[in-house]
Amino acid sequence: xxxxxxxxxxxxxxxxxxxxxxxxxxxxxxxxxxxxxxxxxxxxxxxxxxxxxxxxxxxxxxxxxxxxxxxxxxxxxxxxxxxxxxxxxxxxxxxxxxxxxxxxxxxxxxxxxxxxxxxxxxxxxxxxxxxxxxxxxxxxxxxxxxxxxxxxxxxxxxxxxxxxxxxxxxxxxxxxxxxxxxxxxxxxxxxxxxxxxxxxxxxxxxxxxxxxxxxxxxxxxxxxxxx
Numbered sequence: 001x002x003x004x005x006x007x008x009x010x011x012x013x014x015x016x017x018x019x020x021x022x023x024x025x026x027x028x029x030x031x032x033x034x035x036x037x038x039x040x041x042x043x044x045x046x047x048x049x050x051x052x053x054x055x056x057x058x059x060x061x062x063x064x065x066x067x068x069x070x071x072x073x074x075x076x077x078x079x080x081x082x083x084x085x086x087x088x089x090x091x092x093x094x095x096x097x098x099x100x101x102x103x104x105x106x107x108x109x110x111x112x113x114x115x116x117x118x119x120x121x122x123x124x125x126x127x128x129x130x131x132x133x134x135x136x137x138x139x140x141x142x143x144x145x146x147x148x149x150x151x152x153x154x155x156x157x158x159x160x161x162x163x164x165x166x167x168x169x170x171x172x173x174x175x176x177x178x179x180x181x182x183x184x185x186x187x188x189x190x191x192x193x194x195x196x197x198x199x200x201x202x203x204x205x206x207x208x209x210x211x212x213x214x215x216x217x218x219x220x221x222x223x224x225x226x227x
Contacts, residue, residue: 115136121145
């Protein structure tokens with residue numbers, strides 16, 4: 001579009017619009033145990049660091065890279081999802097302050113919103129239900145519905161196709177990890193912003209190539225609304 005107006009915002013969930021508060025690492029502890037990883041020691045420390053470094057990626061892809069064996073990876077994934085789902089059921093799902101209001105404000109001005117995740121569709125649906133967000137966004141996507149998860153551009157490009165944006169330059173992306181940023185850049189989005197409410201800090205987000213770094217989703221919405 002010639003006026004450079006954003007018509008589609010693609011937002012990550014955990015750490016970006018949904019508070020994580022250590023839930024992913026708690027679920028990973030169960031996944032590591034299911035895969036036979038020692039609970040302490042250099043191997044365990046390296047695995048935790050890898051999980052932190054790859055935040056935003058599809059969890060089964062992370063486990064395949066970590067354990068190098070499909071059976072172990074699948075066992076880890078099942079344990080991760082069941083533990084994360086239980087934590088959600090126990091009332092641990094909380095939105096980032098202002099997230100729902102920001103998404104609503106974007107949609108009220110004609111900007112469509114897609115919520116994406118590195119979780120499975122089942123876990124994403126459970127999280128959406130716990131927050132009462134089933135109809136908050138125009139579209140929700142999990143990696144299995146797009147082809148590949150982050151850092152590939154598939155989730156963003158699938159959202160563009162399904163919500164009929166005219167051009168990748170009409171798209172803005174927000175996430176809390178370097179993988180979110182890489183995904184947005186690979187998709188060709190006009191705005192690829194990092195938020196400081198999640199896994200990676202400002203240095204990591206800028207090093208990945210973020211066009212903007214914002215304190216939270218609130219400031220991201222303000223950026224788009226005044227663009």
